[in-house]
Amino acid sequence: MAGPDDVxxxxxxxxEAGVSASTVSRALSRPDMVAPATLAKVRGAAESLGxxxxxxxxxxxxxxxxxxxxxVPDLDNPFYAATATAAQDLAAEGGRRVIIAVTGxxxxxxxxxxxxxxxxxxxxxxxxxxxxxxALKEVxxxxxxxxxxxxxxxxxxxxxxxxxxxxxxxxRLVELGHRDVAYLAGPPGSWMDRRRxxxxxxxAARSGLxxxxxxxxxxxxxxxxxxxxxxxxxxxxxxxxxxxLLLLGMMFEFGRMGVRVPEDVSVAAADDIALADLxxxxxTAVLAPAGELGRCAVAALAExxxxxxxxxxPGRRLPTGVRITDSLAPPRPGV
Amino acid sequence: MAGPDDVxxxxxxxxEAGVSASTVSRALSRPDMVAPATLAKVRGAAESLGxxxxxxxxxxxxxxxxxxxxxVPDLDNPFYAATATAAQDLAAEGGRRVIIAVTGxxxxxxxxxxxxxxxxxxxxxxxxxxxxxxALKEVxxxxxxxxxxxxxxxxxxxxxxxxxxxxxxxxRLVELGHRDVAYLAGPPGSWMDRRRxxxxxxxAARSGLxxxxxxxxxxxxxxxxxxxxxxxxxxxxxxxxxxxLLLLGMMFEFGRMGVRVPEDVSVAAADDIALADLxxxxxTAVLAPAGELGRCAVAALAExxxxxxxxxxPGRRLPTGVRITDSLAPPRPGV
DNA sequence: AGCGCTTCTGCAATCGCTTGCAACAGCGTA
DNA sequence: TACGCTGTTGCAAGCGATTGCAGAAGCGCT
Numbered sequence: 001m002a003g004p005d006d007v008x009x010x011x012x013x014x015x016e017a018g019v020s021a022s023t024v025s026r027a028l029s030r031p032d033m034v035a036p037a038t039l040a041k042v043r044g045a046a047e048s049l050g051x052x053x054x055x056x057x058x059x060x061x062x063x064x065x066x067x068x069x070x071x072v073p074d075l076d077n078p079f080y081a082a083t084a085t086a087a088q089d090l091a092a093e094g095g096r097r098v099i100i101a102v103t104g105x106x107x108x109x110x111x112x113x114x115x116x117x118x119x120x121x122x123x124x125x126x127x128x129x130x131x132x133x134x135a136l137k138e139v140x141x142x143x144x145x146x147x148x149x150x151x152x153x154x155x156x157x158x159x160x161x162x163x164x165x166x167x168x169x170x171x172r173l174v175e176l177g178h179r180d181v182a183y184l185a186g187p188p189g190s191w192m193d194r195r196r197x198x199x200x201x202x203x204a205a206r207s208g209l210x211x212x213x214x215x216x217x218x219x220x221x222x223x224x225x226x227x228x229x230x231x232x233x234x235x236x237x238x239x240x241x242x243x244x245l246l247l248l249g250m251m252f253e254f255g256r257m258g259v260r261v262p263e264d265v266s267v268a269a270a271d272d273i274a275l276a277d278l279x280x281x282x283x284t285a286v287l288a289p290a291g292e293l294g295r296c297a298v299a300a301l302a303e304x305x306x307x308x309x310x311x312x313x314p315g316r317r318l319p320t321g322v323r324i325t326d327s328l329a330p331p332r333p334g335v
Numbered sequence: 336m337a338g339p340d341d342v343x344x345x346x347x348x349x350x351e352a353g354v355s356a357s358t359v360s361r362a363l364s365r366p367d368m369v370a371p372a373t374l375a376k377v378r379g380a381a382e383s384l385g386x387x388x389x390x391x392x393x394x395x396x397x398x399x400x401x402x403x404x405x406x407v408p409d410l411d412n413p414f415y416a417a418t419a420t421a422a423q424d425l426a427a428e429g430g431r432r433v434i435i436a437v438t439g440x441x442x443x444x445x446x447x448x449x450x451x452x453x454x455x456x457x458x459x460x461x462x463x464x465x466x467x468x469x470a471l472k473e474v475x476x477x478x479x480x481x482x483x484x485x486x487x488x489x490x491x492x493x494x495x496x497x498x499x500x501x502x503x504x505x506x507r508l509v510e511l512g513h514r515d516v517a518y519l520a521g522p523p524g525s526w527m528d529r530r531r532x533x534x535x536x537x538x539a540a541r542s543g544l545x546x547x548x549x550x551x552x553x554x555x556x557x558x559x560x561x562x563x564x565x566x567x568x569x570x571x572x573x574x575x576x577x578x579x580l581l582l583l584g585m586m587f588e589f590g591r592m593g594v595r596v597p598e599d600v601s602v603a604a605a606d607d608i609a610l611a612d613l614x615x616x617x618x619t620a621v622l623a624p625a626g627e628l629g630r631c632a633v634a635a636l637a638e639x640x641x642x643x644x645x646x647x648x649p650g651r652r653l654p655t656g657v658r659i660t661d662s663l664a665p666p667r668p669g670v
Numbered sequence: 671a672g673c674g675c676t677t678c679t680g681c682a683a684t685c686g687c688t689t690g691c692a693a694c695a696g697c698g699t700a
Numbered sequence: 701t702a703c704g705c706t707g708t709t710g711c712a713a714g715c716g717a718t719t720g721c722a723g724a725a726g727c728g729c730t
Binding site: 389397 | 685686687688689
């Protein structure tokens with residue numbers, strides 16, 4: 001780790017190839033501007049010397065760093081992890097990288113990350129941003145910003161109509177004869193949870209039924225397990241859960257308690273991450289295109305950067321997939 | 336997102352403060368080299384203009400980017416997620432950022448990430464690296480590299496003596512009278528899994544007992560659940576599991592199958608992430624200082640960068656904590 | 671053969687900041 | 701009063717790439 005002794009620079013390649021530095025630069029970034037023979041020479045030299053352009057020097061002059069930033073509340077949530085991974089993968093195809101910044105779901109930390117990274121990245125993708133729309137738009141004046149999983153006025157946003165999906169599941173429950181449904185709510189202060197919850201309550205009101213809300217809790221496995229007992233005791237015949245991590249935790253505890261799904265209670269969740277691969281009959285869920293959201297965001301950012309101007313990529317609400325399975329069953333007669 | 340119209344540069348601050356650019360630069364990065372009065376002026380100007388140094392320009396000249404890279408196999412594994420989060424947090428205290436690169440546990444992708452990021456970061460922390468030691472050391476000649484969770488000759492490494500911890504758990508099982516133990520193995524090709532498995536088998540040989548190995552499987556919840564049935568059918572009275580995610584999956588399925596812990600089977604795992612907070616009696620585990628590992632790595636890198644020279648920070652094997660609980664019980668007489 | 675055009679290449683400026691060096695001021699001391 | 705310091709500040713030279721511009725070379729055409 002000693003030093004930059006043997007770092008290969010543009011000049012070195014130029015000398016090796018017997019051309020000027022500018023030619024090397026062009027050969028590497030705009031091959032069509034260079035004669036085929038020269039191109040070959042340069043490529044050969046660059047290859048044999050193991051040349052890699054100094055990103056800082058390039059960034060200084062082009063104003064582009066090749067980085068996008070992705071702001072996520074945390075990484076424990078597999079949904080975010082999946083989004084981040086997919087975003088990275090797609091970005092890699094375009095020769096870019098994604099810097100993941102964990103904000104803890106905290107508006108202040110989010111703002112700090114935006115400020116600190118602004119000079120380092122070509123654009124931001126913010127997942128479930130906590131910052132006020134105005135702050136995000138302020139940043140957007142200088143660097144493209146897209147919102148994921150939350151609609152923000154004035155920004156390109158990618159969302160999923162999860163509440164609608166939950167509604168469809170809810171309808172199915174009604175159809176099956178359930179009259180007492182529990183909802184285990186997600187992160188306190190979450191925009192997404194708010195929407196899911198409101199949709200359910202409203203839906204329930206229309207059907208004249210009741211939805212009992214438990215939580216909100218941090219969307220962690222253990223929290224789901226911890227909530228299981230209270231939910232089981234509440235006398236509901238079906239449970240809708242904020243996300244799959246909580247659902248797994250809840251079912252884990254149900255298993256230990258001897259509560260059977262779906263015989264004793266029907267269950268479903270939003271964000272089906274890790275639910276599909278379970279052995280046995282699948283679980284009802286609103287499908288979560290976590291990866292797709294990440295890819296959309298990166299694609300939109302790339303387009304905006306390419307466009308150069310103040311083009312606004314169109315946002316999108318991704319189609320909502322719902323998997324309805326036998327984890328939903330008629331309420332148990334005896335209960 | 337239009338343009339760099341209103342980006343504040345060093346000159347702007349200089350003009351505002353009525354001093355030269357060099358003075359501003361010094362005031363901001365070496366305050367003790369500047370007269371107090373000047374310092375105040377400069378700070379005021381920088382503040383009011385909202386100046387932020389262009390990182391690329393700085394990096395170009397100093398050779399430091401303020402970034403470290405952390406290479407992890409994936410983010411779905413909460414162990415890695417925890418390491419990454421902790422690393423970021425500690426780095427932030429030093430004004431640095433951690434770039435997380437997901438390698439998929441693939442040597443080629445890992446090598447690519449190393450090569451691509453080499454110019455962009457001040458150092459690497461590689462978690463469970465797949466690359467041959469030689470490749471890592473080659474990079475280390477230019478940028479500091481530390482290894483996490485795997486010892487690599489010639490590199491600063493931070494590991495946990497998890498195998499030893501498993502051995503202690505194994506001893507306890509023997510003591511309780513178990514004679515037939517299963518081990519659910521982790522990722523194929525994993526150095527860590529290899530070590531854990533070997534230690535167990537060796538341990539078993541010494542005790543004259545048997546360890547049946549299941550897997551290896553991808554360390555995912557669903558995989559643990561999928562393996563549960565075969566394990567239960569194998570007639571073992573205790574199961575040791577590669578990590579907590581698999582364990583939870585396995586127990587999840589046990590619950591659905593009506594297999595009770597610890598009445599029917601004793602369980603324990605390495606990497607206790609997410610195990611501690613579960614309701615009910617805690618589960619036996621080798622404690623995983625995931626966050627600590629991340630912090631150690633960042634601290635070591637920071638030190639090496641500071642040192643400038645080819646100083647080698649000393650590696651460390653973190654103390655192994657073991658939590659032995661009632662998830663271990665005597666084998667069921669009837670089985 | 672000469673002209674104009676298209677390609678291709680090199681020169682040199684530039685991106686925004688850091689830093690070695692020199693200039694200068696203010697001060698204590700001789 | 702003059703000298704030598706220490707403590708501050710500005711000048712200017714880069715860091716390593718990109719890129720506008722102009723010159724050079726190659727080509728087809730008249």
